[in-house]
Amino acid sequence: MSLLEARGLSKRFGGLQAVRDLSFVVAEGELLGLIGPNGAGKTTAFNLLSGFLRPDAGAVTFRGRSLVGLKPHAICRLGLARTFQIVRPFPRLSALDNVTVGALARHPRAPEALAHARAVLERVGLAARQDAVAGSLTLAERKRLELARALATDPALLLLDEVMAGLNPTETEAMVQLVGRIHAAGVSILLIEHNMRAVMALSHRIVVLSFGEQIAEGPPAAIANHPKVVEAYLGEEYVGAAPA
Amino acid sequence: MRWAALAALLVLLALPAVLSSYALSVCILMLFYAYLGQAWNIVGGYAGQLSVGHAAFVGVGGYTAAMLSLQTGLTPWIGMLAGGALAALLGVVIGYLGFRFGLRGFYFVLLTVAFAEVCRIAASNIDAVGGAVGLYITFTGDPRQFQFRDARAYYYIALALMLLATGVAWAIERRRFGVYLAAIREDEGAAEALGVDTLRYKLLAMVVSSFLTGLGGTFYAFYLFSLQPNAVFGIPMSVEIVIRPIVGGSGTLLGPILGSFILTPLSEVSRIYFGQSGLYGAHLVAYGLLLIGVVLFLPEGASPHLARALGGRRGRA
Numbered sequence: 001m002s003l004l005e006a007r008g009l010s011k012r013f014g015g016l017q018a019v020r021d022l023s024f025v026v027a028e029g030e031l032l033g034l035i036g037p038n039g040a041g042k043t044t045a046f047n048l049l050s051g052f053l054r055p056d057a058g059a060v061t062f063r064g065r066s067l068v069g070l071k072p073h074a075i076c077r078l079g080l081a082r083t084f085q086i087v088r089p090f091p092r093l094s095a096l097d098n099v100t101v102g103a104l105a106r107h108p109r110a111p112e113a114l115a116h117a118r119a120v121l122e123r124v125g126l127a128a129r130q131d132a133v134a135g136s137l138t139l140a141e142r143k144r145l146e147l148a149r150a151l152a153t154d155p156a157l158l159l160l161d162e163v164m165a166g167l168n169p170t171e172t173e174a175m176v177q178l179v180g181r182i183h184a185a186g187v188s189i190l191l192i193e194h195n196m197r198a199v200m201a202l203s204h205r206i207v208v209l210s211f212g213e214q215i216a217e218g219p220p221a222a223i224a225n226h227p228k229v230v231e232a233y234l235g236e237e238y239v240g241a242a243p244a
Numbered sequence: 245m246r247w248a249a250l251a252a253l254l255v256l257l258a259l260p261a262v263l264s265s266y267a268l269s270v271c272i273l274m275l276f277y278a279y280l281g282q283a284w285n286i287v288g289g290y291a292g293q294l295s296v297g298h299a300a301f302v303g304v305g306g307y308t309a310a311m312l313s314l315q316t317g318l319t320p321w322i323g324m325l326a327g328g329a330l331a332a333l334l335g336v337v338i339g340y341l342g343f344r345f346g347l348r349g350f351y352f353v354l355l356t357v358a359f360a361e362v363c364r365i366a367a368s369n370i371d372a373v374g375g376a377v378g379l380y381i382t383f384t385g386d387p388r389q390f391q392f393r394d395a396r397a398y399y400y401i402a403l404a405l406m407l408l409a410t411g412v413a414w415a416i417e418r419r420r421f422g423v424y425l426a427a428i429r430e431d432e433g434a435a436e437a438l439g440v441d442t443l444r445y446k447l448l449a450m451v452v453s454s455f456l457t458g459l460g461g462t463f464y465a466f467y468l469f470s471l472q473p474n475a476v477f478g479i480p481m482s483v484e485i486v487i488r489p490i491v492g493g494s495g496t497l498l499g500p501i502l503g504s505f506i507l508t509p510l511s512e513v514s515r516i517y518f519g520q521s522g523l524y525g526a527h528l529v530a531y532g533l534l535l536i537g538v539v540l541f542l543p544e545g546a547s548p549h550l551a552r553a554l555g556g557r558r559g560r561a
Contacts, residue, residue: 050437076439084437090430101427104420105439113420153439 003028003157003188004080009048009058011041018044020212022058026157031189033203033220035196037232040209042192043085046159049190050082051075063156077105081155085162085192087146091135095126095145098134102152117152124148124178140171147178157188164195176201200224208232245551256403260396268395274508275402276463281488281500282409283456287339288486289494290413290422291449292429294349297338297356299481300363301331301454305461306471307367310379313389320390324462331458332451334359339450343443357479364477378472381465390466398467405463406501409456413497416452425449429495457485487531491538493545502546507534 004026011019019041026032034042047053049060051072060067062080070078081102090098099117100110107113121127124144129137134145143163150158160179164172176198183189183202193199199206200220208216208223210232216223223229256275260268280302287293308330309323318326338359342352368376385393392398416422424445427435436442465471475481492503511527518526538545 052433052437071441072433072436073439073441076437082437084434088431088434090427090434092430093426097423097426101423101435101440102438104423108420110419110423113423149434149438 001028002026003030003063004049004190005059005061006045006049007059007061009045009060010056011044011048011053012056017212019048019055019209022209022212022214024207024214024217026188026190029186029188030204031183031191031202033199033206034190034192034209035194035199035206035223036209039211040232041212042209043161044212045209046082046161046190046192050080050159076153076155079154079156080159081150081153081157082159083146083150083161083163085165087139087142089134089137089142089145089149091133093134094131095134095137095141095148096121096130098145099148099152102149105153120148120152123182124151125174139166140168140175143167143175144178147182151182151187155187157190158182159190159192161192162194163191164193164198172198196224260399265395268399270509270512272395272399272402272467273512274504275399275406276460276467277484277488277508278501278504279402279405279409280457280460280485281492281504282406282413283453283460284485285453285489285494285500286413286416286425286456287446287449287453289489289496289499290416290425290429291446292425292495293339293342293446293449294353294486295338295356295450295453296353296479296482296486297358297360298454298457298485299477299479300334300338300356300360301457302461302464302481302485303360303363303367303471303473303476304334305331305458306465306476307373307379307461308458309390309462310381310465310471311373313381314379319388320462320466321388324390324459327462328455328458331461332455334363335450335454336447338454339447343446343450357482360477360479360482364473367473367477374471376473378470378475379465381469383469390462398463401463405460410497410501412452412456417497421445421448426495487535489545491534491545493547496545496547498550499545499547502550506546507531510534 002025007023009019009022022045034045036042044053048055051067051070055068062078065078067075096117099120100113103113103116107116118130121130124147126141126144126148129141137145147163164175167175172195179189179202191199191202203220205218206220206223207214208229215228215232216226259271263271284295284298288295305327308327309320312318312323312326313320338356342355347355367373373379383391385391424440427440428442428445432442464476488503488507489500491507492501493499511531514527514530
């Protein structure tokens with residue numbers, strides 16, 4: 001059963017067609033990867049889904065409900081949460097307070113929200129840093145915090161925008177594990193990621209964007225050797241050169 | 245920290261017994277501006293929406309209560325609630341225009357300044373509310389008319405107002421409302437993504453802040469027995485309100501109080517000192533220099549440093 005359905009999404013910024021006629025479905029329980037070269041329109045697609053941008057055309061349905069025209073906070077409360085590619089912690093608040101903001105969406109009373117936030121920090125491995133001011137955390141910790149805040153809103157679908165970007169191999173591996181655990185706990189995930197190893201390892205299916213358009217869709221193994229994908233990433237002359 | 249607060253409160257309660265009448269009047273202003281600063285702090289400090297037009301709420305609150313008292317004989321004790329309500333209504337209008345259309349930073353500052361100026365010019369030109377001369381309240385000494393022969397009564401009312409606003413800020417701080425305001429101040433977009441209806445909470449903060457500021461207008465009118473458009477609605481009044489929480493630490497519970505306890509006596513002393521030497525207005529230069537110093541060296545204001553010195557933790561949201 002489809003959890004999220006995007007149909008014919010388009011968005012233009014002046015002379016740039018950032019997203020053109022994009023359609024895809026995220027099934028209940030699925031982990032869908034969204035990849036593409038820089039500037040392909042991935043983050044714009046996230047902004048269209050999460051209400052930060054309004055599409056010029058097209059429809060978004062989440063659990064059978066149209067999301068077009070809803071504000072981001074309302075979409076979050078419906079169970080669709082997102083992270084930002086450039087992490088946006090509340091810098092002068094503690095890690096715990098950062099996550100509490102998310103938790104308050106489901107637990108309006110502060111004591112319950114704090115308890116929930118502590119549990120989420122525990123889940124992402126930041127419990128020891130709960131009193132640290134967010135601005136003082138390392139990048140890897142801030143990436144986890146970003147994830148924890150979104151997770152604290154108890155989403156049915158989590159949109160993760162490059163949560164592994166900027167991490168070293170060890171940190172990346174830990175993040176892959178974490179995303180896998182969150183998914184295994186029942187959260188559907190739409191994952192934008194440049195780290196191919198991570199996307200291939202985590203995704204059930206992958207959608208590939210290039211210049212705002214969907215050029216391929218399929219299981220990881222098929223995507224890795226798809227001529228259009230190789231062309232988009234490496235240029236035409238490499239098509240067919242990739243080892244099978 | 246708790247003991248320090250209790251001790252400070254006891255000192256404040258006992259103070260009028262030993263003060264000269266001049267010192268008492270300085271302390272009344274000190275408490276009153278701490279009150280206005282705390283009221284501003286809710287929208288300007290916690291929510292980070294820099295209003296420099298709070299004079300509008302003082303004026304609307306004061307004029308409403310004074311007009312009701314002069315025209316209908318309604319006691320200002322009730323009139324002040326009407327004044328607060330009208331101020332809150334104005335707050336909703338300003339807030340809606342600013343927040344709905346995404347005016348941030350300087351643009352929001354300009355919007356709030358503009359509204360206060362429109363109020364000032366309107367009050368100066370409407371004869372029904374006294375025009376440029378303003379309103380004068382005849383002294384009767386009747387407590388039911390918010391008038392007291394003993395100035396100590398004003399002191400205790402100002403103290404009660406300050407405690408009221410601080411209690412409101414304290415209650416906000418430890419609820420969802422306060423956490424959401426802090427999130428809005430830090431990063432509005434990120435707050436929105438986490439389910440915070442930013443427009444709604446900013447408006448709520450504006451309503452609470454403008455209502456409390458409007459109540460203060462009644463105190464102002466019936467303590468000074470006059471309302472003049474240039475004095476209550478003017479930009480200097482807005483600056484007086486804003487500067488104390490910023491110096492003391494905006495978005496903190498103690499900031500506005502600390503700021504007023506530092507600045508009000510300082511401004512009185514420097515006004516007299518410079519006034520005697522014929523340098524009228526030089527105290528404003530002293531203000532400006534102090535503000536520059538705070539922004540450069542203590543951007544969080546004085547309050548966090550005091551809290552650290554007292555060994556207490558900053559109250560968590």
